[in-house]
Amino acid sequence: MVKQWLCLFLLLSSPVWALTELKVSLDKNPLLLGETAVLELVADDQVAQQPDFSVLDQHFIVQGPSMGQQMQIINGQASRTTSWRLLLKAKQSGTFTIPSFEIEGVSSSSIEVEVIKGSAQTETTNDPQLFLQSSLDSTQLYVQQLAYLDVKIFFQGDLQRGSLSEPKVDGLSIEQLGKDKEGSELVNGERYRTFSRKYRIIPERSGTFVLPGSTLSGEMLDRNSGRYDYFAQTKAVSATANDLTIEVAAKPDNFPGDWLIADLVSLNEEWSPATEQLTQGEPVTRTITLTALDVAEHQLPDLPLNAPDGVKLYKEQPQAKQAERNGTLVSQKVFSMAVVANRTGELVLPEVKLPWWNKKTNSVHYATLPEKRLTVEVNPELPQQNSAAVVVPAAQGLTTAAAEHNPWQWNYTSSVLTALWLCSVLALVWFRPKRAVVKKAMVHNSGSARANPKKLQLACHNNDAGATRQWLMLWAQQQFGRTPASLTELALWCKDQNFTEQLQLLNQQLYQKNQQSWQGKALWICWSKLSLEKTSDKSALPELYPE
Structure with a gap:
C-alpha cells in the first residue's frame, strides 16, 4: 500500500511537458543583398517533428537546418527546448515575408524582411577575408558540348565550417567532377588559402543561359574575440561568386550521323x-x-x-x-x-x-x-560442303565416262552396284531389331554416372564450362549409345545450327589460352529446345531420359 502511494506521489509531482510556444527570430533585419542572416526557431518542449522550411526556397538560398535539444533544471524546475537554426541569403532585393511555422497545432509569428541592394562588394561578400570566383573554359558552346566550371573559394583566417550551394539551371546538365582541392594563391600581394571545386556542364538545348554564382555560407573564428582561444566565438560569413552567361548553338546541319562533339x-x-x-x-x-x-x-x-x-x-x-x-x-x-x-x-x-x-x-x-x-x-572436324558434294558425282562421272567407251562395262558395273545395294538393304532390315536392342542395353548399362537435366541446367546457370561439358557427354552417351570424341562431333550428330554455335563458344572457353567470360544460359535454352524435338521423334532416337 505504501509503494502505491509513493508511485502516485511521484507521478503527481513530476512536471507535465507539452508544446505551448514557438518563437522565431532573425539576427539581421534589414539585410544587404548578398548578406547571410541566421533564422532561429525555438520550441518550449522536446519534439521530433520538424517544421516545413521549404516555404523559404522561393525568396532565399537556404543552408541547413541544424537541430539541437536542451534540458535545464533551475531551482528544481526543469525545462526542455528544441531549436532549429538556418542560414538565409536573399535571391534579390525587396520586401519579403517569412511565414509562420507550425508544430503540433502551435504556430510561430511571421517576420517581414527588407532586403536592400548594396554595393558590388557587399553583394559579393560581407567579409573582406572571404570571396568566391567562378569561371568557364568556354562560354560559346554547341548543344551537348561539355564545358568545365571552376568554383574557387579564397579566404584568410580560420574557416570552421562551410556549405557551398550547387549550381542548378534548367536545360543544363551539371555534375561535380572529382574531389575538392586545397591550395593557396597570391591576390593583390596577399596570401589566400583556396578550395577549388570542378563541375562538368552539358547544354541539353540551344539558347542563352545565365548560370548563377554559387554561394558559400559558413562560420569563421572571430579575430576580435580571441583567435587562439579554444573557446573563441565564431561569426557567420558568406560569399557569392559571379554569374556567368552561356550562349549555346544548335548542331550544324551538315553533320553526318549521330552528334558527337x-x-x-x-x-x-x-x-x-x-x-x-x-x-x-x-x-x-x-x-x-x-x-x-x-x-x-x-x-x-x-x-x-x-x-x-x-x-x-x-x-x-x-x-x-x-x-x-x-x-x-x-x-x-x-x-x-x-x-x-x-x-x-x-x-x-x-x-x-x-x-x-x-x-x-x-x-x-x-x-x-x-x-x-x-x-x-578449313576445320577438319566440320563437314565441308564442297567435298561432300563431290563424292557421289565423282563416282558417277567415272562410270559414265567408262560407259561411253564400253556400254557392256557400264551395264556390268551398274548390275554389281545394284546387287550390293539390295544386299545392304536386306542386311539392314534383318539386323535392325537386334541392333536396337543392343543399343538400348548399352544406354541402360552405360555406367553409374547418368545424365541429369537438372544438374546440366545448374552447370549452365552457374557458367561452369567443365561441368557443362561433362553432363553433355553423359547425355550424348545415353542419347546415341556412344560417347562423342569431342563437342564438335556432338554438334555433327545433333545437326542443330543454334546448338552448334553454343557448343563452339563452350569449346572456346575450355581450350583457348585467353579465356573470356562464358554465359551458359543460351546453351541451356538451345539444349532444352533440341531435347524436346528429339523426344517427340521416338523413331529417330531412344528415350531422352532413360530410367
Whole structure:
C-alpha cells in the first residue's frame, strides 16, 4: 500500500511537458543583398517533428537546418527546448515575408524582411577575408558540348565550417567532377588559402543561359574575440561568386550521323587470340575501344558494326566508363564480340568509321579502323560442303565416262552396284531389331554416372564450362549409345545450327589460352529446345531420359 502511494506521489509531482510556444527570430533585419542572416526557431518542449522550411526556397538560398535539444533544471524546475537554426541569403532585393511555422497545432509569428541592394562588394561578400570566383573554359558552346566550371573559394583566417550551394539551371546538365582541392594563391600581394571545386556542364538545348554564382555560407573564428582561444566565438560569413552567361548553338546541319562533339576521339581494336588466321567455325574475340576526351560516358554512341556474308557476330552489351585525368574528362566505351567464320578463304571485315565534331578546329573529323583482312582455314572436324558434294558425282562421272567407251562395262558395273545395294538393304532390315536392342542395353548399362537435366541446367546457370561439358557427354552417351570424341562431333550428330554455335563458344572457353567470360544460359535454352524435338521423334532416337 505504501509503494502505491509513493508511485502516485511521484507521478503527481513530476512536471507535465507539452508544446505551448514557438518563437522565431532573425539576427539581421534589414539585410544587404548578398548578406547571410541566421533564422532561429525555438520550441518550449522536446519534439521530433520538424517544421516545413521549404516555404523559404522561393525568396532565399537556404543552408541547413541544424537541430539541437536542451534540458535545464533551475531551482528544481526543469525545462526542455528544441531549436532549429538556418542560414538565409536573399535571391534579390525587396520586401519579403517569412511565414509562420507550425508544430503540433502551435504556430510561430511571421517576420517581414527588407532586403536592400548594396554595393558590388557587399553583394559579393560581407567579409573582406572571404570571396568566391567562378569561371568557364568556354562560354560559346554547341548543344551537348561539355564545358568545365571552376568554383574557387579564397579566404584568410580560420574557416570552421562551410556549405557551398550547387549550381542548378534548367536545360543544363551539371555534375561535380572529382574531389575538392586545397591550395593557396597570391591576390593583390596577399596570401589566400583556396578550395577549388570542378563541375562538368552539358547544354541539353540551344539558347542563352545565365548560370548563377554559387554561394558559400559558413562560420569563421572571430579575430576580435580571441583567435587562439579554444573557446573563441565564431561569426557567420558568406560569399557569392559571379554569374556567368552561356550562349549555346544548335548542331550544324551538315553533320553526318549521330552528334558527337569532343576534343579528341579514337578507335582501337584487339583480337584474342592475336592472329591473322582463323579456323572455320571456331570463335575468336574482337574488342573495339572507343575513347573520347571532354565527353561524358553517356554521350558515347554505338558503333556501326556489320558482318560480311559468311561471318556471324555475337555481341556483348557495351561497357562505358569515365574518369578525370589532369582536369580532363576521359570516357571509354568497350564493344566486345565473338567472331565466327563459317566459310573458308579470305575474309574482309569492313572499315569502321565514326564521325565527330572537333571543337577546336570547328569541323568534322572521323575516327576510323581500317578494313581487316583475315584468312579462314578449313576445320577438319566440320563437314565441308564442297567435298561432300563431290563424292557421289565423282563416282558417277567415272562410270559414265567408262560407259561411253564400253556400254557392256557400264551395264556390268551398274548390275554389281545394284546387287550390293539390295544386299545392304536386306542386311539392314534383318539386323535392325537386334541392333536396337543392343543399343538400348548399352544406354541402360552405360555406367553409374547418368545424365541429369537438372544438374546440366545448374552447370549452365552457374557458367561452369567443365561441368557443362561433362553432363553433355553423359547425355550424348545415353542419347546415341556412344560417347562423342569431342563437342564438335556432338554438334555433327545433333545437326542443330543454334546448338552448334553454343557448343563452339563452350569449346572456346575450355581450350583457348585467353579465356573470356562464358554465359551458359543460351546453351541451356538451345539444349532444352533440341531435347524436346528429339523426344517427340521416338523413331529417330531412344528415350531422352532413360530410367
